[in-house]
Amino acid sequence: xxxxxxxxxxxxxxxxxxxxxxxxxxxxxxxxxxxxxxxxxxxxxxxxxxxxxxxxxxxxxxxxxxxxxxxxxxxxxxxxxxxxxxxxxxxxxxxxxxxxxxxxxxxxxxxxxxxxxxxxxxxxxxxxxxxxxxxxxxxxxxxxxxxxxxxxxxxxxxxxxxxxxxxxxxxxxxxxxxxxxxxxxxxxxxxxxxxxxxxxxxxxxxxxxxxxxxxxxxxxxxxxxxxxxxxxxxxxxxxxxxxxxxxxxxxxxxxxxxxxxxxxxxxxxxxxxxxxxxxxxxxxxxxxxxxxxxxxxxxxxxxxxxxxxxxxxxxxxxxxxxxxxxxxxxxxxxxxxxxxxxxxxxxxxxxxxxxxxxxxxxxxxxxxxxxxxxxxxxxxxxxxxxxxxxxxxxxxxxxxxxxxxxxxxxxxxxxxxxxxxxxxxxxxxxxxxxxxxxxxxxxxxxxxxxxxxxxxxxxxxxxxxxxxxxxxxxxxxxxxxxxxxxxxxxxxxxxxxxxxxxxxxxxxxxxxxxxxxxxxxxxxxxxxxxxxxxxxxxxxxxxxxxxxxxxxxxxxxxxxxxxxxxxxxxxxxxxxxxxxxxxx
Amino acid sequence: xxxxxxxxxxxxxxxxxxxxxxxxxxxxxxxxxxxxxxxxxxxxxxxxxxxxxxxxxxxxxxxxxxxxxxxxxxxxxxxxxxxxxxxxxxxxxxxxxxxxxxxxxxxxxxxxxxxxxxxxxxxxxxxxxxxxxxxxxxxxxxxxxxxxxxxxxxxxxxxxxxxxxxxxxxxxxxxxxxxxxxxxxxxxxxxxxxxxxxxxxxxxxxxxxxxxxxxxxxxxxxxxxxxxxxxxxxxxxxxxxxxxxxxxxxxxxxxxxxxxxxxxxxxxxxxxxxxxxxxxxxxxxxxxxxxxxxxxxxxxxxxxxxxxxxxxxxxxxxxxxxxxxxxx
Numbered sequence: 001x002x003x004x005x006x007x008x009x010x011x012x013x014x015x016x017x018x019x020x021x022x023x024x025x026x027x028x029x030x031x032x033x034x035x036x037x038x039x040x041x042x043x044x045x046x047x048x049x050x051x052x053x054x055x056x057x058x059x060x061x062x063x064x065x066x067x068x069x070x071x072x073x074x075x076x077x078x079x080x081x082x083x084x085x086x087x088x089x090x091x092x093x094x095x096x097x098x099x100x101x102x103x104x105x106x107x108x109x110x111x112x113x114x115x116x117x118x119x120x121x122x123x124x125x126x127x128x129x130x131x132x133x134x135x136x137x138x139x140x141x142x143x144x145x146x147x148x149x150x151x152x153x154x155x156x157x158x159x160x161x162x163x164x165x166x167x168x169x170x171x172x173x174x175x176x177x178x179x180x181x182x183x184x185x186x187x188x189x190x191x192x193x194x195x196x197x198x199x200x201x202x203x204x205x206x207x208x209x210x211x212x213x214x215x216x217x218x219x220x221x222x223x224x225x226x227x228x229x230x231x232x233x234x235x236x237x238x239x240x241x242x243x244x245x246x247x248x249x250x251x252x253x254x255x256x257x258x259x260x261x262x263x264x265x266x267x268x269x270x271x272x273x274x275x276x277x278x279x280x281x282x283x284x285x286x287x288x289x290x291x292x293x294x295x296x297x298x299x300x301x302x303x304x305x306x307x308x309x310x311x312x313x314x315x316x317x318x319x320x321x322x323x324x325x326x327x328x329x330x331x332x333x334x335x336x337x338x339x340x341x342x343x344x345x346x347x348x349x350x351x352x353x354x355x356x357x358x359x360x361x362x363x364x365x366x367x368x369x370x371x372x373x374x375x376x377x378x379x380x381x382x383x384x385x386x387x388x389x390x391x392x393x394x395x396x397x398x399x400x401x402x403x404x405x406x407x408x409x410x411x412x413x414x415x416x417x418x419x420x421x422x423x424x425x426x427x428x429x430x431x432x433x434x435x436x437x438x439x440x441x442x443x444x445x446x447x448x449x450x451x452x453x454x455x456x457x458x459x460x461x462x463x464x465x466x467x468x469x470x471x472x473x474x475x476x477x478x479x480x481x482x483x484x485x486x487x488x489x490x491x492x493x494x495x496x497x498x499x500x501x502x503x504x505x506x507x508x509x510x511x512x513x514x515x516x517x518x519x520x521x522x523x524x525x526x527x528x529x530x531x532x533x534x535x536x537x538x539x540x541x542x543x544x545x546x547x548x549x550x551x552x553x554x555x556x557x558x559x560x561x562x563x564x565x566x567x568x569x570x571x572x573x574x575x576x577x578x579x580x581x582x583x584x
Numbered sequence: 585x586x587x588x589x590x591x592x593x594x595x596x597x598x599x600x601x602x603x604x605x606x607x608x609x610x611x612x613x614x615x616x617x618x619x620x621x622x623x624x625x626x627x628x629x630x631x632x633x634x635x636x637x638x639x640x641x642x643x644x645x646x647x648x649x650x651x652x653x654x655x656x657x658x659x660x661x662x663x664x665x666x667x668x669x670x671x672x673x674x675x676x677x678x679x680x681x682x683x684x685x686x687x688x689x690x691x692x693x694x695x696x697x698x699x700x701x702x703x704x705x706x707x708x709x710x711x712x713x714x715x716x717x718x719x720x721x722x723x724x725x726x727x728x729x730x731x732x733x734x735x736x737x738x739x740x741x742x743x744x745x746x747x748x749x750x751x752x753x754x755x756x757x758x759x760x761x762x763x764x765x766x767x768x769x770x771x772x773x774x775x776x777x778x779x780x781x782x783x784x785x786x787x788x789x790x791x792x793x794x795x796x797x798x799x800x801x802x803x804x805x806x807x808x809x810x811x812x813x814x815x816x817x818x819x820x821x822x823x824x825x826x827x828x829x830x831x832x833x834x835x836x837x838x839x840x841x842x843x844x845x846x847x848x849x850x851x852x853x854x855x856x857x858x859x860x861x862x863x864x865x866x867x868x869x870x871x872x873x874x875x876x877x878x879x880x881x882x883x884x885x886x887x888x889x890x891x892x893x894x895x896x897x898x899x900x901x902x903x904x905x906x907x908x909x910x911x912x
Contacts, residue, residue, distance in 0.1 A: 084866075085909060088865065089861065089863075089865045090863065091863055093807055094807035094864075107805055108805065108862075110591070110862035111863045114862065
């Protein structure tokens, strides 16, 4: 019987090995199906650790198949049945189930001998009877295994954009959880702190509001993830467009370099811009030099008040933090957190009440400052008038006015330049030649949303006197990527000259026809459009009586003052100016 | 090694018997084989076949080969039980009654066309088959040993016949169907029977050796697994059995009884012995199943109308059990 069992164990071992092999391959194939499904789904829906989960599912299926197979592994009696079924004479099982008394009988011995022979025969033919692919279609399963490994491997190797989205979602959730926890701690600390009831309620209300916002963010995390995914796609698209734009710009640059005339034009434009900037800076420096002591004091006072307000804010915050720390209910971290929140809260309170006072003060200071600047204008006008006197003997007068407009903001740029040239010949008694110069200033404002407006004024004085005005407008649009457009138009300034002393004749350029043809220099990614004004030629004027010209100018000035919203003191300045140049 | 030698002797003797019978009977190896199994198992056989297929010749040849006393009874409608068992006669010389033994007192009794006799006569024969005794005039007479009844019946001609009741059919260990000979066999039959020289079987074994073979066959081992399969085989002939095949449920009115299981194991043992094995195998059971069970299945009228044979249903059972057995 021992011999039979030995043979049977050998047979069972062989059977179990082949069964385990088949179970492993089937586990690989069957486990790959859910794993592949998960990886495919993870390419459309962000699933955190999808690759790890898929690998775990795969491994789990393989292990399950192996465990099931091990639980149903072949025993010696099963091997006996196998031998009996295959050989068809049922000797082995009969021998194994024989009672002891029958085993010793002649019939029993005969059966045992027969069983041993059968088992030996089966063992000798074991490789033929139990090949490794027995019981399963090896070719089919091996093919399926290869296919699934290729599919799963590809899904593992190919990068998945959803992984980054899932990771960010996870980070966002953890961050929200941390914030919630911190806020809860802070809330507890505030509840325990010895604060005034009103302050405490305010703090708690703001903390509850923050907690509610965090809950909303948590709920919206999925939609945020989708938005993030869309944003990633858009960024990718924008990157492609940027590359294309860069290519186009490079091509354009090459073309411009080749075009000599365009280069010259560019140089002249840049020179004009530099001149305008230089003159503008010079004018500001002059104005600052001529600030009176009162005006300087006002500015210093404003700076001091601002410093005081800042110190008060810091002091208040410090007091609140110390109070909470003295309660002992706060840790250092909580105290720091609360101090930050108090700072925000206090700053909001300050802006609503105390800052209104500071705003009034600032408005007053600004008013004083604007008056001082008006005085600067008057001084400048006087200086310009004196400069004009120096050129009164010139027969030829030339006046030039320029107006510049610069308009800068974060999203748009616009500029306009206008130039007006006027020339007049004066053959009369005070004749001589005069050359006129004009200086223009421009100030621009730009709105943050990409719209800008600018207005410029210029005053020029030549042999006589000249005044130039320029107006510019710029409009811009931007999307945060540095793309923008700007446009500007400028009208040429006007100039007029007079010859003080004799007041005989004066050049009055009556018609000023100006036309600017802005050239646009811009591109989709460099942002903005620059328009610079063209030359506004003046038409030769006429000579007339000084008093007539004066009256016309005075009446025009009055009309302009009535239409404009200039402050009274500025209007007085204008009136004083006209009084000083009265012919009588 | 005594048993082994006896088994070898038994195997040799059976093979020799087959050879002797084959000298006279052309073909019909399966019939001869089954008939010998039945006799070694100690049972009675019912041979079914059309007239002229050599049924009588077969039985006579077997009796010749076994050196056993042969008697033949031609069953007719007017045959009386006493014509079979024997009659009490008045002895005029001694003025006493004596029992005159009928033809049933033989070792091998050929009951030719048994279905032509009346049920009363049939039952007289069947009593002798079951009990091994004959009762006449208040006395019982033991039949000689070994005692075999080999009955024949014609399956086609049913007019004027009395079909054997199920209870009586169950007494036959096996039912052997005799098939029509092939062309070659027919030619051989003609050659052997129409010539001058007639072959005859010489005695190979006698009654004692046959009884020794019967005892040896009973010692053949049958494992519990095989017994379980044999029981399942018989149980599945019943239409109400849950595991019975659908055809059994549809076409069978009643299944085989306990005698069928006894017969199945007995025939399986003899077959194993014939093949030189000391244990019963599944092959033995399946081989014995058809002759043992085919006359024990009560087919429905639907099955008879559709010409469904009992052998087809038995094959169905065999297939279902084979699947169950093959599960490792």
